[in-house]
Amino acid sequence: MTTAAIRVITLDLDDTLWPCAPVIEAAEEAFYDWLCRHTPRLATVHDLDSLRRHRRALMTDQPEIAHDLGQVRRRSLATLMASFDYSVELAEEAMALFDVHRNRVEPFDDVLPVLRGWSTRFRLIALTNGTANPEATPLRGLFERRLTAAEAGAAKPHPALFQCALAHAGCTPSECLHVGDDPWMDIEAARALGVKAVWVNRDERPWPSELAPPVLTVRDLHQLDDWLGGGGEPAW
Structure with a gap:
């Protein structure tokens, strides 16, 4: 040819x-451990599965951002944080930690x-x-x-x-x-x-x-x- x-x-x-799978698993575990320590009211109600369901629902409700997985994760977490009276700054700290672990490939x-x-x-x-x-x-x-x-x-x-x-x-x-x-x-x-x-x-x-x-x-x-x-x- x-x-x-x-x-x-x-x-x-x-x-x-x-x-990919072991990296995401480790990143989500580190992320959830952070939530348990810093946002216990949220972590008492939501486990990793329910956080995933929330993100999937967000992608369905807002298809215009469904291709942007980082934005989906950030927007989902910020919404949940606000519902438990946590600050947007805490959401950004959690996402920064997730990103660090996401790149530990x-x-x-x-x-x-x-x-x-x-x-x-x-x-x-x-x-x-x-x-x-x-x-x-x-x-x-x-x-x-x-x-x-x-x-x-x-x-x-x-x-x-x-x-x-x-x-x-x-x-x-x-x-x-x-x-x-x-x-x-x-x-x-x-x-x-x-x-x-x-x-x-x-x-x-x-x-x-x-x-x-x-x-x-x-x-x-x-x-x-x-x-x-x-x-x-x-x-x-």
Whole structure:
């Protein structure tokens, strides 16, 4: 397959570069422990499950912010804090603590060595529906830009994040490669814009039968690095 040389690689974060679930679990536990100590009236009534239900209800009631997970969490917490006569400042303290723990990620073993090499050959842009910030993780300094659903105004699989990346980089879709773990939000969404997309399938999941197969499936970034070769020209 003939393709222009790749200049830009966009990468999903959660579950592509690090496991997401344990990070969120630890962040929410630390967050709730803080609530128990600083807002006991709220914590007596609400556990983590009811806090999640409140956020989901907020997303339904205010769909215009549903793509902005940080705003949803902040607005939900501020509303609950106010209902128990706690200050907005306390809500911001709680969210700051959550954000610190949200960024305590442990990248998969292949990620750091590969991204360090790529950062000297490609422009790397992080695309995320979530709130993780690579600059607050062990990946600091490797991405030239992080783009979020909050900034783009829509979450993947909406094309807005990919369009923002192309505009930021000043490149054509054929000069960009997207790397992600989700068949719909990463692979199908990227290739709908003409961006080639590689599926990172770390746990041998089946590919959805209703989608055309990806141009390439890899088990880790080392395998993709081998495919890209030393000159930045994909080997597919």
